[in-house]
Amino acid sequence: MTLQRRTFLKAAGAAAAVSILPSGVRAEGAEKMKIGVIGSGNVGSAIGAVWVKRGHEVMFSSRTLEHDKALAQKLGGNARAGTPLEAARFGEVLLFAVPYRALPELGKSLGDAIDGKIVIDACNPFPGRDGEIATRAREIGAGLMSAKLLPGARIVRAFNAIGAARMGAAHEEPGKIGMPIAGDDLEAIKVASRLIREIGYEPVLIGGLEMGKYLMPGTPLAGERSPEEIRKIVDTF
Numbered sequence: 448m449t450l451q452r453r454t455f456l457k458a459a460g461a462a463a464a465v466s467i468l469p470s471g472v473r474a475e476g477a478e479k480m481k482i483g484v485i486g487s488g489n490v491g492s493a494i495g496a497v498w499v500k501r502g503h504e505v506m507f508s509s510r511t512l513e514h515d516k517a518l519a520q521k522l523g524g525n526a527r528a529g530t531p532l533e534a535a536r537f538g539e540v541l542l543f544a545v546p547y548r549a550l551p552e553l554g555k556s557l558g559d560a561i562d563g564k565i566v567i568d569a570c571n572p573f574p575g576r577d578g579e580i581a582t583r584a585r586e587i588g589a590g591l592m593s594a595k596l597l598p599g600a601r602i603v604r605a606f607n608a609i610g611a612a613r614m615g616a617a618h619e620e621p622g623k624i625g626m627p628i629a630g631d632d633l634e635a636i637k638v639a640s641r642l643i644r645e646i647g648y649e650p651v652l653i654g655g656l657e658m659g660k661y662l663m664p665g666t667p668l669a670g671e672r673s674p675e676e677i678r679k680i681v682d683t684f
């Protein structure tokens with residue numbers, strides 16, 4: 448591990464220990480957040496459903512409003528449905544869980560609604576599915592490419608290489624499985640870490656957005672691993 452990355456991880460750890468939250472995001476503890484989910488398929492619905500159970504206000508969105516309305520009705524609680532723009536405006540924190548090819552257009556159409564927002568980015572680039580944009584994302588790394596495509600968003604990459612089928616059940620054994628994450632914004636990392644813990648995973652910060660290249664299927668970090676195993680693998684990078 449480089450000295451620069453070690454220094455960043457130390458600073459991030461110190462920041463996470465201080466109870467400062469970004470303006471517009473309420474304090475930790477019993478406080479609930481407004482979360483916009485952009486893409487309510489396997490990943491978005493599994494993670495969003497757990498946040499609903501935890502009492503957060505979650506707006507689900509996709510290009511199929513009827514599906515999102517049915518999902519919100521099924522989940523009850525503080526679940527609701529809207530268009531991607533409505534969800535982006537609604538959320539203090541946003542989860543992006545769409546095919547990577549959707550990001551260029553979403554970045555343009557959501558515009559100001561994502562500027563300054565904390566975005567948890569679960570989207571993976573697969574050239575076979577997503578085309579040229581995925582090839583470019585793999586060249587420069589998915590974290591840096593997502594930051595280009597979603598300008599102004601405070602991105603934390605997470606939930607990238609664990610099967611969606613397991614995401615709804617991780618809270619049954621909290622902290623057992625680690626979740627490697629990467630981001631440049633210390634406050635965004637802190638808020639995302641809290642929400643990831645609520646899903647049941649122990650967040651393990653592996654570095655800044657340039658480390659997002661390791662957060663996708665097919666890398667040494669892919670799959671379910673303990674937090675310690677993740678740290679050992681990252682030490683070898």
Ligand SMILES: NC(=O)c1ccc[n+]([C@@H]2O[C@H](COP(=O)([O-])OP(=O)(O)OC[C@H]3O[C@@H](n4cnc5c(N)ncnc54)[C@H](OP(=O)(O)O)[C@@H]3O)[C@@H](O)[C@H]2O)c1
Nearest residue numbers: 486487488489490509510511544545549570571607610611
């Ligand atoms: N499945 C996994 O195990 C897994 C695990 C980790 C990460 N990921 C990654 O997470 C992302 C989502 O995966 P998934 O399995 O949840 O996919 P999915 O089940 O196909 O869901 C994708 C969601 O995105 C919506 N969507 C697609 N294009 C959109 C657009 N232009 N604007 C708004 N919404 C759009 C879809 O609804 P409409 O088509 O109705 O709009 C759907 O709700 C992918 O990038 C994937 O690689 C997947």
